[in-house]
Amino acid sequence: NEIKIFSPATVANVACGFDVLGFCLDGIGDEMIVRKTDKKGIYITKIKGFDLPYETEKNVAGVSALALIEDAKPNCGFEIEICKNIKPGSGIGSSAASAAGSVFAINELLGKPYNQTQLTYFAMKGEAIASKCEHADNLAPAIFGGFTLVKSINPLEILQIPTPDALYATIIHPQIEVKTSEARAILPTEIPLQHAITQWANLGSLVHALHTNDYDLISRSLHDVVIEPYRSQLIPHFKEVKKAALGAGSLGCGISGSGPSIFNLSKGIETAKNVEVAIRNIYKNTAINFDTYVCKIN
Ligand code: HSE
Secondary structure (H helix, E strand, C coil), rough: CCCEEEEEEEEECCCCCCCCCCEEEEEEEEEEEEEEEEECEEEEEEEEEECCCCCHHHCCCHHHHHHHHHHCCCCCEEEEEEEECCCCCCCHHHHHHHHHHHHHHHHHHHHCCCHHHHHHHHHHHHHHHCCCCCCCCCCCHHHHCCCEEEEEEEEEEEECCCCCEEEEEEEEEEECCCCCHHHCCCCCCCCHHHHHHHHHHHHHHHHHHHCCCCCCHHHHHHHCCCHHHHHHCCCHHHHHHHHHHHHCCCEEEEEEECCEEEEEEECCCCHHHHHHHHHHHHHHCCCEEEEEEEEEEC
């Protein structure tokens, strides 16, 4: 009647796949305990780590859980304890981890009536209160694992994309807060056709490269000509971080989700660690606090 789960951090967009591509960070994430209660409804009973709302309707884990029980109509309720390790507003899918975790756990306690796509659908309801718009590019990798492509959100269709064995992610999280809703508000509503052509050519070739283990093509595809020119202004030292990372052997460097975290992909853990050292050096001499992570994509 009780389950403890791990809900992973994720990187959305992956340079050229704004709102559609994402991947899951192995071993970085939140923990949640969910237990059945006789009293019907959803109750957030404990939140550790960060200051987040206890009211079910204001909490992303609560809202996604409500969407699920509204459909399932179970004969019980659920209490949710959240131990947040992913800082809200960090750009590595903090709200998605909460939204995905609660529905995943409740589904397990109910005997798995829903598949992963249905769980992503319920979780989107929670995620929407954080970013003020529905998107699933953090939720899908949190629920399916690995790389995912959200082919469509209405109807919801998610494709799983293979991860080359030697691919590692290096993340740096400068501790400034960038709200997803604000990072979306600064984006243009229209883009030049030439930029669109470059972007979809890169997204197509990145997906092909992931299928064919072509690290060189991954590297040549990790470019973002649509979103990065706007959002990189919100991230101090972004250009220097990118230059240092590429110099240390990163296959590609970009904004993680809506930032401020920056992600890199590398071939092999040694290179991923060299990239970590190089990008730490950029922030070391500034007043900005930061965390870094090196991990597999799983
Ligand atoms: N695709 C989303 C964005 C991810 O970049 O706004 C952040 O939640």
